[in-house]
Amino acid sequence: MSIDLTTLLAILGMGLATYASRLSGLLLMRGVVVKGRMKAALDAVPPAVLMAVITPMVFMTGTAEALAGIVTALSAYLKLPLLVTILVGIGSVVGLRMVFT
Amino acid sequence: MSFKASDLRAGVSDSWAVCLAYAPIAMLWGTLAATKGFSPLEAILMSALVYAGASQFVAIQMWVEPLPILLVVFTIFVINLRHVLYAASISRHMGGIARWWHPLLMHVLTDEAWALLERRALAQPLTLGYYIGVAVPLWPTWFLFSALGALLGSVLPDPALIGLDFAFAAMFIAILAGFWKGPRTGMVIITSAAVAVMAKTFLSGAWYIVIGGLAGVAVAALMYQETENVD
Numbered sequence: 001m002s003i004d005l006t007t008l009l010a011i012l013g014m015g016l017a018t019y020a021s022r023l024s025g026l027l028l029m030r031g032v033v034v035k036g037r038m039k040a041a042l043d044a045v046p047p048a049v050l051m052a053v054i055t056p057m058v059f060m061t062g063t064a065e066a067l068a069g070i071v072t073a074l075s076a077y078l079k080l081p082l083l084v085t086i087l088v089g090i091g092s093v094v095g096l097r098m099v100f101t
Numbered sequence: 102m103s104f105k106a107s108d109l110r111a112g113v114s115d116s117w118a119v120c121l122a123y124a125p126i127a128m129l130w131g132t133l134a135a136t137k138g139f140s141p142l143e144a145i146l147m148s149a150l151v152y153a154g155a156s157q158f159v160a161i162q163m164w165v166e167p168l169p170i171l172l173v174v175f176t177i178f179v180i181n182l183r184h185v186l187y188a189a190s191i192s193r194h195m196g197g198i199a200r201w202w203h204p205l206l207m208h209v210l211t212d213e214a215w216a217l218l219e220r221r222a223l224a225q226p227l228t229l230g231y232y233i234g235v236a237v238p239l240w241p242t243w244f245l246f247s248a249l250g251a252l253l254g255s256v257l258p259d260p261a262l263i264g265l266d267f268a269f270a271a272m273f274i275a276i277l278a279g280f281w282k283g284p285r286t287g288m289v290i291i292t293s294a295a296v297a298v299m300a301k302t303f304l305s306g307a308w309y310i311v312i313g314g315l316a317g318v319a320v321a322a323l324m325y326q327e328t329e330n331v332d
Contacts, residue, residue: 002140002142003140003142003143003146004138004143006167006168006170007138007139007143007168008143008146009170010160010168010170010173010174011143011146011147011150011151012150013170013171013173013174014147014150014151014156014160014173014174014177015147015150015151017174017175017177017178017181018151018152018153018156018177018178018181018184019207019208020178021178021181021182021183021184021185021188022181022184022185022187022188022207022208022210023188023204023207024185024188025184025185025186025187025188025189025190025192025207026188026189026192026203026204026207028185028188028189029188029189029192029193034193036325036327037322037325037327038322040321040322040324040325041318041319041321041322041325042189042190042193042318043321044286044289044317044318044320044321044322045186045187045189045190045314045318046190046216046219046276046277046280047277047280047281047286047289047290047293047317048289048290048292048293048313048314048315048316048317048318048321049183049186049187049293049310049313049314049317050216050273050276050277050280051277051289051290051293051294051297051313051314051317052293052294052296052297052309052310052311052312052313052314052317053183053212053273053310053314054270054273054274054277055293055294055297055298055301055309055313056297056298056301056309057267057270058270058274059294059298060298060301065267065270068267068271069270069274072270072271072274072275073274073278075275076274076275076277076278076279077278082115082118082220082272082275082276083118085271085272085274085275086118086122086268086271086272086275088271089264089267089268089270089271089272089274089275090263090264090265090267090268090271091264093264093267093271094263094264097264
């Protein structure tokens with residue numbers, strides 16, 4: 001088992017780049033008083049980013065994924081437990097992929 | 102605020118199912134890394150130090166001889182820019198956790214850990230126990246199973262066959278639903294979805310997450326009225 005020097009350098013570079021992205025969000029907020037418009041904007045980060053993450057995965061992949069996304073959303077709307085909703089999503093995408101290949 | 106075992110248990114009970122999903126995906130990444138010449142040790146190092154799944158898959162896809170290190174590092178940085186938003190948002194709920202922990206805790210802030218933490222923060226402030234309970238089991242699951250994948254090679258079925266590729270999308274949809282606060286949330290997510298689709302269509306790479314997310318955030322800021330009290 002060995003470590004190639006080029007690979008090691010690339011891994012360190014990628015690790016630093018990723019950690020920088022995580023740390024900078026923390027540092028940006030140091031000493032910032034969050035209220036008003038700023039708070040409204042930050043409160044919108046979770047729904048806005050989650051939606052941007054899932055949109056191509058759900059709505060730009062295929063019919064089965066789009067329909068499974070809707071089934072999953074319905075299950076979430078009914079406030080089923082998180083794990084149940086995930087299983088509904090997985091089960092529905094497997095079933096729907098058999099129909100829409 | 103002190104470290105409570107009950108918080109730790111609450112965190113683990115929210116994250117164990119994500120561990121089950123991380124394991125096969127990490128193994129798949131490990132097998133792909135092995136095809137590009139990664140040893141199990143290199144796979145562990147990358148998964149432990151980078152610890153950002155989507156970017157790791159892209160990096161492995163870009164892995165050629167001679168390795169374009171700067172291009173790979175820059176691409177990974179762009180894909181992972183969304184973490185700036187995650188960290189900025191979640192740090193507001195970490196007031197009860199000692200300051201010196203914060204930089205360490207940032208390293209384990211993956212999409213899934215972040216989503217679970219935001220979900221918890223809707224109901225109560227985060228504690229060190231809960232954060233560790235959610236984020237820390239996921240980390241070794243990711244890097245150990247990466248190494249196992251690199252060691253075993255391609256013995257796994259395609260995760261898509263058993264719908265595992267959809268597990269995270271389903272989890273994000275479920276967590277997203279918890280953030281619904283009425284029509285304004287609708288405006289935010291419609292904007293972010295529409296802009297994400299445009300960015301995904303017209304730009305290469307992973308800019309769509311940051312651009313779509315920021316568009317949604319901008320709409321939320323624009324809709325804010327000085328007279329209301331959102332605190």
